[in-house]
Amino acid sequence: MVINLKNFVESCSSKLKMNDFQDLDHIDGISISAVCANLYKSVRDDLVMFYFRDGANYASVYTKSKIVSENIKWNLNVRKIKIKALIVNTRNANAFTGLMGYKGLKEIAEEASLQLTKKQVEDEDNPKKIQSSEILFGCTGTIGEKYPTDKIIKSIPNLISKIKYTQNKLIWVKAAMGIITTDTKPKLAMEECEIGSKKVKIYGIAKGSGMIFPNMATTLGYIFTDATLSNDILNKLLKKNIETTFNAISCDGDTSTNDMVSIFSTGKVNNLMINNINDKKISNFDKALHSVLLNLAKRVVNDGEGASKFITINVTKAKTDNDAKKIAFSIANSPLVKTAIAGNDPNWGRIIMAIGKAGIDINIKKLSIKLGHIKIIEKGQLFKSYIEDDAAVYMRESKKIDITVEMNVGKNFFTAYTMDFTKKYIEINADYRT
Template identity: 70%
Template sequence: MGINFKNLFTSQKNKSKMGDYQNLDHIDGVAISSISANLYNNSRDDLVMFYFRDGANHASVYTQSKIISENIKWNLSIKNEKVFSLLVNTRNANAFTGLKGFQSMQKLAELVSLGLTEKQKEDDNNPFEITSDQILFGCTGTIGEPYPFEKIKKKLPELFDQIKYTQNKYIWTKAALGIMTTDTKPKLAMAECNIGSSRVKIYGVAKGSGMIQPNMATTLCYIFTDAKISNDILKKLLVKNISNTFNAISCDGDTSTNDMVAIFSTNKATNQKINSISDKKILEFDENLNQVLLDLAKRVVADGEGASKFVTINVNNCSTESDAKKIGFSIANSPLVKTAIAGEDPNWGRIIMAIGKSGIDLDLSKLSVKFGEHKIIINGKLNDKYEENDVKEYMKNYAIDIHVGISTGKKKFTTYTMDLTKKYIEINADYRS
């Protein structure tokens, strides 16, 4: 699959920097293979394997939907401290496929474990015998269609053969492209930081464009680090940092059956053992993990189906963070707000409507609303100096910032969303065509 780097690394949105990509290079302990299994009936990459040659510690958070995909059911059954592979397919969600869908995961896990065990024997002096319960899966695509087990099975030998032990920007980008569905661009992010005196890397890839509304996790996102961190600490770090990153975005208010955010540590770095999430040595890693997750989460919103605007909603001075979050998502998920933004209409009345329907108690005499630096509502009343033409001009920007002040406390929350355009309807009306 060819990659046009000129197009990929140049912003496709007016003033967006979401088209900029960092230089992900090699990370010890991670190998990648990305191929076409013809799941789209064409030659685009649609099957991606992340292979951990010496195993990796891991932690995941999953959708809280009451209907979950068969691959998530499989992943939840895995209790091993280390896993050796994550296999991700696109085009098919393996959701609402019943026993056959789950059995496909069982059979694939067995085939992958056997194939990687042979790969170990070929490439390593001290090979591991990999078992089926050391394999994880990610699936994304259409719900309810039979899982394409035979197509994927047929391509496993090529997938093993194409494993690349040394990574570079091209290989990471190819993998990020291989897990996309309606996305228009791959999503990658990275950071480097210290744990104590040891330098470590944090790399991440994600996919997501539609069916995006967080509930514990959203979309598919995979984080890789060479840090030496236990499963327990990884899980605590992941849960902590999901809150204001992947749980702070919404494209269309819909939570997928397949949502998954996972982190894998290869233990190749020489950092000292971390015994607690409150260990000061982990502070810089914690901050950088949040940075990578937030970067990827914002890229999902910026690439939302049909999006022409990137919207940040800052809700401040609430009694609780929960109240601020409810107001933020009430605004973010309002079709009336989103269409007004798409039309570059400073219809602040729709913001007022969304605040009111959130159900949060407020003192109207203390309410404030700003679009960017333009003060619209002050102390519950329209600003005497409000000039709609100035705000109309502001609404032409790609990035729109909405600020809401409640003045009932000191808690705040920031939500990220997109506008709602005719293109969103076209994409989803033709999704299976």
């Protein structure tokens, strides 16, 4: 297996090492392939397939944008209980491409189903016919450009011939690199837990670094487990955990047309049957899934286009969860807050501004704000022992910035994650197509 190092070209990830990632290895029931379909001018992996030779249960959450890509429309029309493959292309979003973009997916699915059926005949004792309606798609890249149907179709035989039935860390990294666009590094996470007495694995990869804001973000996130879980349970677990992970991040406040996070269950571990997500037997899996999703979501923010700081915004003691969320994202999406942090400027007035414009009733006399461990505002007034030079040192020396806002009017809270705005962010997005 040769990894395509050109995926790292012109990125901040040139110093990445394999030990920067967890040791994802093999999950029964999943096969992976990544190839170059020449979707970019340079040679790099840009087409990835996850093949479930015995099928997989699945669930997905998608963008809430009113303009959605053709692959999202395709996926929403898939009604099968199990799917056999997920095909992901980069460079082209297949959004605002109309009937031709959708037709392209149909043609690719038909070719893939034909080739995968041949693969079944070659490799399986009891081969099954793969149907085009058992294939899901992920697309990411530029909006409004003609979808490269012909290039992808021509690459399907090569994609299928390079399927690896046994994975290792290198193959997972290769797959994660194959789906990135402006990302500077691949994103992988894993957890292991037990359902009853059975040990199960949860692996995940994701891409995203700009146009990041719920619901969801310009994010592709794919989670894989060998547990036996129904579509209904997967759907409920994913929707529950997405709210405080991928729906808690923002890089620039823009929501994409292509966002999707999916979970696939191969059923290769014969764990106890789960009929309710409140069943105690699923609690460890629930926590582990949340950990994988949050790990990936944080990696997306940390890799935000041009980011130099990872910012955590905790809004606590709010009247409602929704109030806390609105205030957190008002701060997270403020260009003035984000540029101040990029400049290591503890301009707390910008945080005050962002809180005020959130549209939430504020009892100023109860408001408190901290930057890291440094108290700035207490009971609506500048803290008498606040020293701005201390705050400036904290911002200058810290790559991770914590902002805590205490409303002191209730017991509810929300945490949002974001990054700063640097000159590099402008350069990346100004040069995106040139």
